[in-house]
Amino acid sequence: MSGNQRQSKRIQTRRENERLILEAAEKVFAEAGYGGATMQLIADMAGLPKANLHYYFATKEELYRTVVARIFEIWLHAAESFDNAPGPVEGIGAYIDAKMEISRRHPFGSKVWASEVMHGAPVIQDYLETTLREWTDGRIGAIQRWIDDGLMDPVDPRHLLYMLWATTQHYADFGHQIETLNGGAALDAGQWAGATETVKRIILRGIGAREIRPDLAK
Amino acid sequence: MSGNQRQSKRIQTRRENERLILEAAEKVFAEAGYGGATMQLIADMAGLPKANLHYYFATKEELYRTVVARIFEIWLHAAESFDNAPGPVEGIGAYIDAKMEISRRHPFGSKVWASEVMHGAPVIQDYLETTLREWTDGRIGAIQRWIDDGLMDPVDPRHLLYMLWATTQHYADFGHQIETLNGGAALDAGQWAGATETVKRIILRGIGAREIRPDLAK
């Protein structure tokens, strides 16, 4: 209860409002698209007057950029699960787990990202050409090393990555379709686990991923 | 050169204009989203005055509905390749071929469909609940029969279908990202073939699909 770390009320309010706005914006951009989203709708959902949004974010595009950048951060963080794995079973398995978890917990963010890329990545083209390309090249190298080490079949690493992205993100981006085909109900915890297991199993078996067996190592 | 099948000029012009409008609309809706698309932009791309669009399609929404319905037709047609296949190798293989071909030849349509579903399917919810659900249930039955006949591993057919949709449509919907990671160039014919083969191989192997061997049949 002491005064340690007490934030000034100004900073506290600023953070809280920015959070409210960004969460509302993420949802509205995801559900209506950039063109269909209106500042008024975002303001209403955040519980703030529209003019207040423009106080924190000068323009609609700036707000959108901030939303997309935050999503990219989450994406990058999940990508770390790929690293430092001894083989494809651990690395790709953990990556699928992480990306399925993102689809489940951040469906709006995933949709905003998908929408952005589908429309030609007008605001994050530079991310694609720098950070994403570097990350991709690095992971391609890792996969190739696993292939060379005989830990999996020789599969084009690039297309394998695309498959991983596609299958995991599908559960967020096409969640509405999946929900409809599920009788109108969202997937429950067990169904999410089943989806994750099925995806992991098909892909790991499909690439002929082999467990590392230390007893066979020289 | 005879007059057989000569269309009256009126009908001819009507068809041509509707085609021009629908093609332009598909592209604009795909690139800008429903909210971002404007009738003026579509009109310019079709080479017609805006008022003329409203003569053929009363409202923006009606034009959009028509575009989406056309895409669904293509989708359904490709789905036929699943049928009458003796086993998963032929059925799923042909389906992947067909869907990859759609992604390649109709990227705009695929994006419009994806966008529509991502936004909660406001105009095609009835399709999802009727035609798509029936088609899906039928295919789930076919897959289950293959499993029962020992032609593939016991895999949840539902998630397998989602994987097929996700991986194939990804090449259209996320084509811009793939292009960027491909050094800024669209996939050439060889790369498309490589993608198709990789997807087919990983999935068919992943589900343990076995060729039918007539010599082993009773």
Add this chain to the structure above:
DNA sequence: TCGTTTTCTGACCGTATGGTCAAGGTTGAG
């Protein structure tokens, strides 16, 4: 307490959009 900085907000503005309309042009059957 006082003055300054930051935050908040209703009212307002210019513009772009979906849609309308009336008048003129074109086509084709009788």
Add this chain to the structure above:
DNA sequence: CTCAACCTTGACCATACGGTCAGAAAACGA
């Protein structure tokens, strides 16, 4: 040729949107 049905289009309209702004309110340092 005639006339009705159909097609085309520039000009127009109401609305909704992103963005602005002046002034009130709150927070803060001294």
